[in-house]
Amino acid sequence: xxxxxxxxxxxxxxxxxxxxxxxxxxxxxxxxxxxxxxxxxxxxxxxxxxxxxxxxxxxxxxxxxxxxxxxxxxxxxxxxxxxxxxxxxxxxxxxxxxxxxxxxxxxxxxxxxxxxxxxxxxxxxxxxxxxxxxxxxxxxxxxxxxxxxxxxxxxxxxxxxxxxxxxxxxxxxxxxxxxxxxxxxxxxxxxxxxxxxxxxxxxxxxxxxxxxxxxxxxxxxxxxxxxxxxxxxxxxxxxxxxxxxxxxxxxxxxxxxxxxxxxxxxxxxxxxxxxxxxxxxxxxxxxxxxxxxxxxxxxxxxxxxxxxxxxxxxxxxxxxxxxxxxxxxxxxxxxxxxxxxxxxxxxxxxxxxxxxxxxxxxxxxxxxxxxxxxxxxxxxxxxxxxxxxxxxxxxxxxxxxxxxxxxxxxxxxxxxxxxxxxxxxxxxxxxxxxxxxxxxxxxxxxxxxxxxxxxxxxxxxxxxxxxxxxxxxxxxxxxxx
DNA sequence: ATGTGC
Numbered sequence: 001x002x003x004x005x006x007x008x009x010x011x012x013x014x015x016x017x018x019x020x021x022x023x024x025x026x027x028x029x030x031x032x033x034x035x036x037x038x039x040x041x042x043x044x045x046x047x048x049x050x051x052x053x054x055x056x057x058x059x060x061x062x063x064x065x066x067x068x069x070x071x072x073x074x075x076x077x078x079x080x081x082x083x084x085x086x087x088x089x090x091x092x093x094x095x096x097x098x099x100x101x102x103x104x105x106x107x108x109x110x111x112x113x114x115x116x117x118x119x120x121x122x123x124x125x126x127x128x129x130x131x132x133x134x135x136x137x138x139x140x141x142x143x144x145x146x147x148x149x150x151x152x153x154x155x156x157x158x159x160x161x162x163x164x165x166x167x168x169x170x171x172x173x174x175x176x177x178x179x180x181x182x183x184x185x186x187x188x189x190x191x192x193x194x195x196x197x198x199x200x201x202x203x204x205x206x207x208x209x210x211x212x213x214x215x216x217x218x219x220x221x222x223x224x225x226x227x228x229x230x231x232x233x234x235x236x237x238x239x240x241x242x243x244x245x246x247x248x249x250x251x252x253x254x255x256x257x258x259x260x261x262x263x264x265x266x267x268x269x270x271x272x273x274x275x276x277x278x279x280x281x282x283x284x285x286x287x288x289x290x291x292x293x294x295x296x297x298x299x300x301x302x303x304x305x306x307x308x309x310x311x312x313x314x315x316x317x318x319x320x321x322x323x324x325x326x327x328x329x330x331x332x333x334x335x336x337x338x339x340x341x342x343x344x345x346x347x348x349x350x351x352x353x354x355x356x357x358x359x360x361x362x363x364x365x366x367x368x369x370x371x372x373x374x375x376x377x378x379x380x381x382x383x384x385x386x387x388x389x390x391x392x393x394x395x396x397x398x399x400x401x402x403x404x405x406x407x408x409x410x411x412x413x414x415x416x417x418x419x420x421x422x423x424x425x426x427x428x429x430x431x432x433x434x435x436x437x438x439x440x441x442x443x444x445x446x447x448x449x450x451x452x453x454x455x456x457x458x459x460x461x462x463x464x465x466x467x468x469x470x471x472x473x474x475x476x477x478x479x480x481x
Numbered sequence: 482a483t484g485t486g487c
Contacts, residue, residue, distance in 0.1 A: 073482095098482040135484035193484080204482050245483045330482090 003051060004042040007031065013464040016062075017051055024267060025054040029063045032398075034460050037067045040409050040452060044071035046078075052267045053081050057275070058088020060346055061339050064398055066353055067460040068407025068452060072096065074270025077352035077408075080401045083276070085334060085345035089264065090281045091273035092255060092288075094349030096330040097248045099288055100295035101206075101239030102173075103376045104326035105387065106303060108232040108310070109318040112212040115232060115476060120434040122210060122313055123477035127436040129309040130302060132481040134203045134439075135242070137196035140301065147195050148183040154293030158300040168300065170365045172326040173355060173373075174333075176296035181289035186243075187250050190287075194243025194294060199301035203442055203481030205405075206238040208302065209378075211385060211473040218470045221371045221389055225324055227471050234306055234321065235385055235473070236299050237378050239330065244291035251284040276347050285332070292331055299326055324387070325374035329354045329404035335363075337399050348399050356390040356402040356467045364390070375467045379454035380406045381435070381446045381480075382428050385473040386458050393465035402467040403460075406451040415450035416441060437480035446480070 003022075007015040014032055019025040029050045033041060041047065046069050053075055054063035060082045069078035074093030083089050115122060131138045142150065150157045155176025158164040169175050183191075201208060213231045216222045227233075240247075255272035258280045259265075264273060274281045303323065311319045332349045339346075357364050358372045368374060372390035379385045383406070394400050410418065421444050428435055437443050462469045 096482075101482070202482075206482080239482075242483065249483090 003047040013460050019054065022051045025051055027054050027059050027062050029054045031065050031069070032460055032464050032466065033067045034456060036456055037452065037460060041069060046071045046076040049074065049076040050079065052271055053079065055267055056081060056083060056089045056091065056271065056273060057264055058083035060084055060344065066403035067457045068352065068403045068405055070408045072351060074268055075351050078403060079351050080353050080399055081349040082337065082346040082399050085347055086277040087275040088347055089273035090276040090285060090332060090347055091271055091349065092248050092251045092284060093270050093272065094351055095288060095332050096351045097245050098239040098330055099244035099248060099291035100328045101330040102295060102299065102326065102328040103378055104236040104299045104303065105324040105376045106234040106306065106321045107226050107324050108234070109320050110232045110314060111230045112232060114314065114317060119432060119477050123434040123436040123479060125309050125313050126208060126306065126477070127479050130201060130208055130305050130479060131199065132201040132203070132438055132479060134481060136200055136481070138199040140198045142195050142198065144191065144195070147191055150198065150297050151183040151186060151290035151293055152181055153177060154296045155300050158297050163301050163304040168303070168323045170367065171323040172296060173328050176300065176326065178289035178292050180286055181293050182286035183290055185283045185287040186247060186290050190243050190246035190250060193246050194241060197241040197243065198298055199305055200241060200298070201238045201302065201479065201481055202241050203439065205446055206481060207381070208306065208479040209235045209475050210477040211235060211475045213471050214384065214474040215472040218468065221470050224368070224371050225374055225387060225470060226322065227387065233473055235378055236302050238298060238302065240291040240295035241298065243294050247287045247291045251287060254280055255284070288332060292328060296326065325376060327354050327376050335399070337395070346399065350401055352404045353401045354404045355400055356394040357400045358390045358392040358395050361395065372468070375402055377403060377458065378405050380448045380451035381478060382431065382433050382448050382475060383454050386454070386469060387471040387473070388467035389470050391465055391468055394467060398466055403457055406454040406457055408450060409452050410450040412445040415445045415447055418449065419444040419447040433475050433478065435478045435480065439481065442481060
């Protein structure tokens with residue numbers, strides 16, 4: 001029977017496939033969605049993948065997806081899989097090819113009016129300053145030894161080398177550094193691909209976007225986050241580039257080869273995993289941490305590039321740019337969660353899913369302790385993005401996780417076919433949004449119709465209590481690969 | 482996502 005028709009309604013925003021729907025499921029499969037979102041789910045392999053994930057060794061409580069779910073490599077994108085520490089499975093497919101793909105939000109001291117009539121000019125100025133595109137290198141020359149330091153130190157490297165302010169560090173998830181990173185576990189080829197890509201955006205759905213605060217939903221929290229209506233903000237969405245991609249490829253291959261040794265069987269090779277505490281598991285985890293550090297460093301160097309361009313562009317004005325927060329949405333972390341009343345140490349895979357740690361959590365930075373961590377959710381190109389806050393309910397239900405974006409509803413190819421690029425460009429200009437991109441086909445793939453409605457996705461996680469709406473941002477200028 | 486594929 002079709003999986004979708006077997007979904008059991010648990011609440012207005014939560015649906016479940018019980019373990020008996022498919023042989024081998026160890027836990028239920030859960031979908032956070034409204035009725036409207038549900039209509040768009042299941043046209044691809046995402047539900048099949050969700051139930052496959054429920055078969056992972058050591059999977060705890062449930063295999064979970066958010067309303068932005070869509071098909072991914074083995075695991076669905078928009079999902080969370082927590083396995084039992086120390087010997088539950090760790091799977092590169094549960095993290096994705098772009099290790100520590102994530103989003104950073106910068107806040108300015110300028111208002112929308114300060115940009116009036118200069119949107120296109122700003123897009124050009126930023127495009128000139130920030131390298132982008134597939135396979136593109138950047139302007140920073142690293143020696144092999146320095147690259148190893150980036151992999152080990154993350155944003156600490158950026159601070160030591162003048163690309164970061166001390167205040168930035170506290171406003172980055174895990175302070176921009178995972179200390180278990182080990183460059184020895186990273187292949188020479190992966191390093192070669194990463195050595196000249198620090199400070200670059202890449203392509204696909206990666207971007208730098210100048211936006212403004214269009215609406216505030218929670219005045220008190222917005223004030224603590226440093227947000228006010230009309231304020232210019234900047235979103236950075238990118239990850240670990242060729243380096244992370246190569247690490248993912250290297251270890252997916254290794255895990256397929258070593259899985260049998262541990263007696264692990266999974267329904268799809270793309271779910272290949274090994275015990276977290278096995279030699280291969282640890283090698284991957286240390287390598288993944290190195291890629292995560294690279295990605296945080298990448299978003300930090302891009303911040304530095306933007307700060308330089310901003311200073312020049314708004315000469316004579318208050319050009320200070322602060323970091324509101326930086327989140328990873330493709331990563332695995334060892335975390336403690338309460339499951340069935342008991343504290344448990346888990347390996348939490350988030351693939352296209354964002355941490356949403358609530359108020360008072362020890363891992364939430366001091367300045368946001370009272371509000372819960374900032375959660376930054378980018379919408380599709382030309383639509384809104386959201387700033388949310390983590391909740392206690394997310395800690396109870398979804399291992400402290402929420403969605404990561406609008407989520408595709410059309411494949412890249414389908415989008416290319418469906419979108420008339422000239423009309424799309426006209427439409428964006430009509431909305432006063434200036435896009436500067438290296439590839440026109442790349443813009444088509446990212447057209448808003450290729451994505452779900454961000455408003456609906458946000459409403460689901462807000463109503464479900466997994467994150468709280470704080471502010472909405474609207475785009476003004478976008479830089480893409 | 483990715484110097485875009487077995």
